[in-house]
Amino acid sequence: MTTQTTSVDTMAAATSIHDLESRLVGELLRPGDETYDDVRQVQIRTFDARPAIIVRAAYPGDVVEAVRFARAHHWPLAVRSGGHSLGGFSAVDGTITIDLSLMKKVTVDPQRGTARVQAGANSGDIAGPAEAYGFALSTGDTSSVGVGGLTTGGGIGWMARKYGLAIDNLRAVEMVTAEGRLIRASATQHADLFWAVRGGGGNFGIITEFEFQLAPAGSIYGGAIVLPATREVIRGYLDYTPVAPEGLTTIAFMMAAPPAPFIPEELVGQLVVLVGVCFVGDPEEGERALAPLRALAEPLAEAVGAMPYPAMFALTEEASKPHRVSLRSMFSDELPDDAIDAMISSATNATSPMSMVQLRGLGGALAKVPADATAFAHRERKYLVAVIGLWVDETDDGVAHRRWTQELWEELKQYADGVYVNFLEQEGDARIREAYPAGTYDRLVDVKRRYDPENVFRFNQNIKPAA
Ligand SMILES: Cc1cc2nc3c(=O)[nH]c(=O)nc-3n(C[C@H](O)[C@H](O)[C@H](O)COP(=O)(O)OP(=O)(O)OC[C@H]3O[C@@H](n4cnc5c(N)ncnc54)[C@H](O)[C@@H]3O)c2cc1C
Known part of the structure; x- marks a missing residue:
């Protein structure tokens, strides 16, 4: 910066x-x-x-x-x-x-099935206390991501197709405005602000506490299925996952197989499609929902079973550690074979063993919320794609990994239809606009003008108050 x-x-x-x-x-x-x-x-x-x-x-x-x-x-x-x-x-x-990282308190009200969550808590901090009462909250895929940034951008995670985004489960926020006032925003108090903070990022104030509605889902049927990285497998994944039973949320990581207890040693380092799966519901139904994925190819490895929801975060544990990253991302409705071939070729030649292409089939509950109900409006997109160059060595200047990300992005961006605001780096105003359909953007500017006309909150994907 x-x-x-x-x-x-x-x-x-x-x-x-x-x-x-x-x-x-x-x-x-x-x-x-x-x-x-x-x-x-x-x-x-x-x-x-x-x-x-x-x-x-x-x-x-x-x-x-x-x-x-x-x-x-x-x-x-x-x-x-x-x-x-x-x-x-x-x-x-x-x-x-x-x-806000010291403000991590999570208070579950088991009678109402709600949780008050201070903004410095992360997905992992919420999952444990909620699970203790048989509940879960749809947040992100990685335990260390802060609820503050995650929720103000939307929050797409392991339960997105079953219970929507984190913001779809948000009942109210307590926040400090640009004037330095502590207020509560909800569907009935400062409703315009409450609309804007559900997807508009950190533009409108500092949220100190979120009040979420929890879902009755302490345990899930989940884990990972490792498949060969072929065009047919990826095509099959893309065809199935946006229309799969709503209980099933998946993320496909196209990457070098990482060392893990369930991955055979000879597979480590080979390019695979590791599909993280999280089914909310009866394990037998879960088995049926997973069958089309297993039918795409003989799985190379697998670790799927009933587990408490917080255990899902084990799959992304490495991402919870400090790292360096170069990321380009998009929503899309169409990924032709050329796009798939470009991903496979690029992933085969990744400059870091930790780099990956991430695909998520969307749909389900997140698509059922009307586009104008929250500032996160790309509800109907079928896919979320992220090209992620990832490395940890502090002596590595990252030039090669950034180039890797950029080169694949150049091939994929023609298939973009919007972007998730939380998956943007500093990419300029035009990209911020891609995060919002025109009507949504104009409405955000209007709320920004009224609540933060001097742009006090400007270190974010900035919605400028000026025309
Ligand atoms: C490893 C990794 C995994 C990720 N996985 C997911 C995922 O599964 N799903 C998903 O949706 N996103 C995911 N993201 C993206 C993530 O949601 C954003 O990076 C988010 O901004 C991080 O929030 P934070 O509080 O940790 O970050 P911070 O760096 O603390 O905050 C980022 C920005 O959010 C705003 N903000 C933060 N706290 C507040 C607050 N209390 N009030 C108002 N504004 C605030 C500010 O503008 C701030 O600059 C991931 C990111 C990483 C790096």
Whole structure:
């Protein structure tokens, strides 16, 4: 991220930072403080920013204080929950960064089947307490992703076809506005804002707490089926998964087979299609739902069974560790054989053993929500495709992996029909517009103008208040 210039007078700022610090219940960190270098790190290590100060909020009042401070001193403001921003928006040099990662409380109400979730919690933090009461929440596929960023963008995960996106299960939010007021938004309070925060990203305020409706699904039938990476298998996957029984959500990872207890040693490193499967419902029905996938080719390996929902996250455990990434993504309705061949050829020549092409068949519950009900409006698309260059070596400059991602993207983008806002890096305004159909975008601008006319919340896939 680029360094932000500020008009803050240094002496006055130092005094007022002291003032701010004295009013916080949480912590304020400056460069040089013992934990500053640890805390400033984000999950995506491609970003290595040095905020001017980090406010580690302990409760919503700290967020109010920090927003008012930033406003009063015209200080650029960044927001972080789980630190997985692919655009590096939660790691910005010179900002006052509000870090919500200490606010992780999850409170399940088993009678109402709801959960109040503080914004610093992640998918893993929610799954355990919910499962203890026989519930689950449709969030993402990776346990470490923060509910703050995930939910404000939409939230597509292992239960998307059964229970929709995370936002489809959202009942209300508590949030701090650009004016530094703590408000509640729901279908009946600030309904326009509640519409916008369900897919419009971090543009409209800082959510401190989400209230979700949980689903009665503590256990699932799931795991992984490993298939050969052939055109026929991928075509079959694409044909079946958007129309499969609604209980079945899948993600196909086209990648070098990773070492795992269920993968034979001789397969490790070979290009495969590893299909992660999550069936919500009776295991026998699950078996029937999986049969068409198994019929695509003789599985090379498999580990599928009844399990508590939180166990699904084991499949993406590696992605929960800090890493470096280069990503291009799109929704699509049509992926002809040329596109499939390009994916196979590219995946065969991946520059990192961790890189992959990810395919998700959509449809099901997420497609049943009307397009204008939330700011996430690409409800009818059949596929979500992501080209993901992934590496961990900090001495690797990433040039080769970025080129790999870009080259495949150049071949695939002709089949794009929109993009998921949470799968964007910093790719420019035109790409942000692709995340929203025109009517949705205009409506977002209108809400932005009313709630954040000065664009206080601008380190995000920014909806600008100006025309
Ligand atoms: C390994 C990995 C796996 C992923 N898997 C999935 C997946 O399965 N499904 C899916 O839908 N997405 C997935 N994503 C994308 C993910 O949803 C986005 O990167 C998301 O922004 C991360 O949220 P965060 O809180 O962890 O990130 P942060 O970097 O903390 O936040 C990102 C941005 O979100 C906004 N934001 C964060 N917290 C708040 C808040 N409390 N209030 C208002 N705005 C806020 C801010 O604009 C911030 O810059 C994945 C990303 C990664 C890196």
